[in-house]
Amino acid sequence: MSGSGRRSRRGGGDHGAAGHERWLLTWADLLTLLLALFIVMYAASVVDKRKAADISRSLQEAFAGKVLRGGGSIREESTADKTEAPVETLAAIAPLTPRVADEQRLTPDRRAAAAARVEEQELAALKRRLDAVIAQKRLGAEVQTSVERKGLVIRVITDDVLFPSGSAAMSSHGTELLGELRGVLQVDREHPIAVDGHTDSQPISTPRFPDNWELSTARATSVVRGLAGPALAPSRFSATGHAAEQPRSSNASDAGRRANRRVEISLTRLHARS
Incomplete structure (x- = not known):
């Protein structure tokens, strides 16, 4: 009896030891799983630098409209021609910031000088267009243009071009010529237009x-009527007669008197010539 009881106690002691060991094994398994989880999470958080560089380069090429490896262009060719790359645009915009700041710091005199330079270029471009029309119509002997201190000047000999002798009634040829001039001048929307009539010294x-x-x-008034209209607002015009007081040539010869019988159409400057 007593021996049986001792065996029973030993048996109970063995059962408790085995349960204690199973608990340790379970805990060890849990720690192992947690360690494995942390390792996986750490590995997932580490980005291959080479792969990141490839991705970055691919994105830059994509935004620039270049062809990616293994595929076609990500944009239509026509779109690539019309749209600049964002990276290049930012690079182009960056130098403009100090330039704008410099313009804002310009003194009034410098701003006026800059505006005068721009106006000079605009008038020169308009003169080239007028000269092309004059050459096409073969009117180089009767119509001349020049950019002067007062602005862009168009000089038209009146004889057999605009008016019959001693008349202010526009000829059909003159009407056609003014139509050609109006087609060029209408691209300008701001300059005042002064029309000046001149005669020779022969009395009338x-x-x-x-x-x-x-x-x-x-x-001069007849020329204004021939030019003014929807494209060239009448409010921009002025008409002045100077008789024979501002000759360009000597009135002692027929050629000189013919040169003096003229009408000048001037796009007057908005900014003083520097």
Whole structure:
């Protein structure tokens, strides 16, 4: 009996030891699993630098519209031609910031000088377009252009071009010429347009024109009527007659007097020439 009881106690002691060991094994398994989880998480958080560089380069090429390895262009060719790459755009914009700041710091005199330079270029471009029309119409002997201190000047000999002798009624040829000039001048929307009539020194006395003042003023007004319209607002025009007071050549010869009988159409400057 007593021996049996001792065996029973030993048996119970063996059972407790085995349960204690199983608990340790379970804990060790849990720690192993946690360690494995941390290792996996750490490995997932580490990015291969070479792979990151490849991805970055691929993105830059994609935004630039270049062809990626293993595929076609990510944009249509026409779109690539029309749209600049964002990276290049940012690089181009960056130098503009100090330039804008410099312009804002310009003194009034420097701003005026800069505006005058731009205006000079605009008038020169307009002159080239006028010269092309004049050459096409073979009117180089009757119509000349020049960029002067007062602005862009178009000089038209009146004889057989704009008016019959002693008249301010526009000829059909003159109407056609003014239409050609208007087609070029209408691209300009801001400059005032001064029309000045000039005569030679030969006196005139008719019921309609008692003197050259009347004739030169009437011719200037007739040119304004031929140019003004929806494309060239009448409010931009002025008409002045100078009679024979501002000759360009000597009135002693026929050629000189012919050169003096003229109308000048001037796009007057908005900014003083530096």
